[in-house]
Amino acid sequence: MTDTSTGAAPETIGKTALRRVRVRAELIAEARRRTAADGLAGFTLDELCATVGISRRTFFNHFASKDDVVVGTAIDDDDHALEAYAASSRDPRLLPLETVFDDLSRLIVARIEQVGLTRERAAAFRAVLEREPRLFAAIMRQGDEQKRRVIAAIARHEGLPVDDPRVDAAFTLATALTQRAVEQFFFELDAPSRRFDDVLASWFDLARDLLAVSSTTAAASPAATPITTPATTPITTEPSDREAR
Numbered sequence: 001m002t003d004t005s006t007g008a009a010p011e012t013i014g015k016t017a018l019r020r021v022r023v024r025a026e027l028i029a030e031a032r033r034r035t036a037a038d039g040l041a042g043f044t045l046d047e048l049c050a051t052v053g054i055s056r057r058t059f060f061n062h063f064a065s066k067d068d069v070v071v072g073t074a075i076d077d078d079d080h081a082l083e084a085y086a087a088s089s090r091d092p093r094l095l096p097l098e099t100v101f102d103d104l105s106r107l108i109v110a111r112i113e114q115v116g117l118t119r120e121r122a123a124a125f126r127a128v129l130e131r132e133p134r135l136f137a138a139i140m141r142q143g144d145e146q147k148r149r150v151i152a153a154i155a156r157h158e159g160l161p162v163d164d165p166r167v168d169a170a171f172t173l174a175t176a177l178t179q180r181a182v183e184q185f186f187f188e189l190d191a192p193s194r195r196f197d198d199v200l201a202s203w204f205d206l207a208r209d210l211l212a213v214s215s216t217t218a219a220a221s222p223a224a225t226p227i228t229t230p231a232t233t234p235i236t237t238e239p240s241d242r243e244a245r
Helices: 015-038 045-052 056-062 066-071 079-087 100-114 119-131 135-158 165-188 196-220
Strands: none
Touching (some): 015 056, 015 066, 015 119, 045 056, 045 066, 079 100, 135 165
């Protein structure tokens, strides 16, 4: 995983954009440190901005509120990457959603790097949530909006209706796998050299293998045998020979 204090290498990003990434990373880190120590009410935006060396006006070019800077959601989060993905078209030689895990993986890794969520900062963020549990509500609200935006981007890229259940299923599965990868990378692994994108890719590969096995098993299963009702002897009202006698 790259050094997320800068988010991207200087040679791949302009100076203005690089400064924006650095300022946001510094604001997020400082806001989380202060929140974990003193709570959201323990500092002002002016104090936060002074520490980072920006004006209050500049702060609002990056974040809409104190809650947002602590959570790590900037005003234009994911806009460029998500729009570029949505505007591109699936290779017509491929089946719908054939590369959706690869596409979402790239977006997720970019997002993790964008908010500067290193192993150390993940621990700090957990301390923030323990100190200010109401931030969970802000995260969930952003999650609903993010889901809508990502599903719309997937559908547009794939040329599918936005209400296609396969799009929702792909997003839901990718979200669950990402959560598991985050848990493993930030809180379970004792391998500092291992990259987050490698961990995420391993979970996506497992999902592909399971889906492939399920598909193969279904294709190889014999057709179901129709259930038939055994023939029964008709009930008659005619008397038996014994009764007749």
